[in-house]
Amino acid sequence: MERSTYNELTPKEKHIIEMKGTERPFSGEYDNFYEEGTYICRRCNAELYRSADKFDAHCGWPAFDDEVPGAVRRLPDPDGRRIEIECANCDGHLGHVFLGERITQKNTRHCVNSLSMRFIPASK
Secondary structure: OOOOHHHOOOOOHHHHHOOOOOOOOOOOOOOOOOOOOOEEOOOOOOOEHHHHHEEEEOOOOOOOOOOOOEEEEEEOOOOOOOOOOOOEOOOOOOEEEEEEEOOOOOOOEEEOHHEEEEEEEEEO
């Protein structure tokens, strides 16, 4: 995707998506949000997650146990302890993924910054 086709981001969104920042826990608009629909990348509009894969991990960030196939890239975090996740389409920072916690049957928890995503409600 050409950079010129990216959505305009606010300074807070740029901090999260481009500078790999993190929102404060329990502060994001999608943390305690459970409507039916799809979550897309705030920067490029690529589909990232479905509401059916969202769960309450009590971690302070929206949590998903699966992503749209091919939508998320996993990279070693510079801290050496975590796995960073980013949009596979535009490389925008989403958050981190944690494996083997046994919170869900898939043993996966994607902790995603609300500012990295937009929610699109399901058609009724």
